[in-house]
Amino acid sequence: MSGGREPIRSYQRIFRPERRIYQIEGRSLPVPGGIPLRWLGYATAALVAVLALGSESQTVAILVGLAAGAAGLHVGGRAGGLAAAVSAFVAFWIAGFLLGLLDWPLRLVVVPIAVATLATQATPDGRRADRFALSWLALRLAPRRQALGRGLPSAGTRQLSDGATLWVAPDERFPELRRCRIRGAATVAFAAEVRIRRGGMRQRRLIARSARGRPRRGELEARRIGVGVGELLEVRP
Numbered sequence: 001m002s003g004g005r006e007p008i009r010s011y012q013r014i015f016r017p018e019r020r021i022y023q024i025e026g027r028s029l030p031v032p033g034g035i036p037l038r039w040l041g042y043a044t045a046a047l048v049a050v051l052a053l054g055s056e057s058q059t060v061a062i063l064v065g066l067a068a069g070a071a072g073l074h075v076g077g078r079a080g081g082l083a084a085a086v087s088a089f090v091a092f093w094i095a096g097f098l099l100g101l102l103d104w105p106l107r108l109v110v111v112p113i114a115v116a117t118l119a120t121q122a123t124p125d126g127r128r129a130d131r132f133a134l135s136w137l138a139l140r141l142a143p144r145r146q147a148l149g150r151g152l153p154s155a156g157t158r159q160l161s162d163g164a165t166l167w168v169a170p171d172e173r174f175p176e177l178r179r180c181r182i183r184g185a186a187t188v189a190f191a192a193e194v195r196i197r198r199g200g201m202r203q204r205r206l207i208a209r210s211a212r213g214r215p216r217r218g219e220l221e222a223r224r225i226g227v228g229v230g231e232l233l234e235v236r237p
Contacts, residue, residue, distance in 0.1 A: 036120055038128075043116035050111055053096040065089035084137075177210055180235045184227035194235075195219040206233045 020034035029035060052060050065085045072084025099107055119129040127135075182188055194208045197219045211221055227233045 039116045039120045042119045043112045046112040046115040047108065050099060050107055053092065054099050054107065056096050061089055061092045064092050177235055177237050179237055182227060182233040184231040184233070185229045186227045188225045188227060188233060190223050193221045193223050196222055196225060204231050206231060207236060208233060209236045
C-alpha cells in the first residue's frame with residue numbers, strides 16, 4: 001500500500017467497485033490497472049455514433065431529432081422538446097461534416113478511444129460522465145420556473161394558452177359589488193355606501209345592493225352592516 005493520500009470525490013468508488021479486464025486467455029493486457037468494462041461500453045457507443053454520423057443519412061438525422069425531442073418534451077415540455085429536437089438535428093449534420101474531414105484511422109480508432117478514455121476518467125462533480133451529461137442537459141432543457149410540474153413563462157410575461165379560463169378575484173378595492181351570502185354573526189364593511197333592506201318571512205334576511213338609482217321603499221343607506229346570529233346578508237350587484 002502507498003503511504004500517500006488520494007482524495008475520493010465520490011463514495012460510490014468504495015461501495016461499487018469497478019469491474020476491469022486484466023488478462024485475456026491467460027495473457028495479461030499491456031495496460032496498467034486493466035481495462036474497465038465501462039471503457040469498452042463507451043468505446044463501442046462512440047464507434048456506433050461515429051458510424052451513424054459519418055453515414056450522413058437523413059433518416060438517421062430525423063430519428064436522432066425525434067429521440068432528442070421526446071426526451072426534451074419529457075423534461076421541459078413543448079419548448080424543451082422543440083429546442084432539443086432542433087439542436088440534435090443541427091448537431092448531427094455539423095458533427096458528420098467534421099468527422100468527414102478526418103481519415104478513417106482517426107475517425108474509427110482514435111476518436112472512440114479518446115471519447116472512452118475521457119468519459120471514464122472525467123468526474124466533473126464526483127459522478128460518472130454520462131450521469132453528469134444527462135443532468136446537465138436536463139437542467140438546460142427544463143424551464144426555470146415551474147408550477148405543478150409545468151413550465152411557467154418568465155417573470156413579467158403574461159401568457160394564456162388556447163381555451164384557458166382566467167379567474168379574477170376582486171378585493172375590497174373593486175368598484176363593483178359581487179354576489180355573495182354572509183351568515184352572521186358578522187360585521188360587514190363596504191368601500192362605498194350601499195342600500196340595505198330586510199326581506200324574508202321572518203325579516204331575518206338583509207339584502208344589500210348598489211346605491212345607484214332611485215331608492216326602494218324601506219331601504220337605508222349604510223357602509224357598515226351588523227349581521228346578527230342566524231341572519232343572512234345577501235349582496236346583489
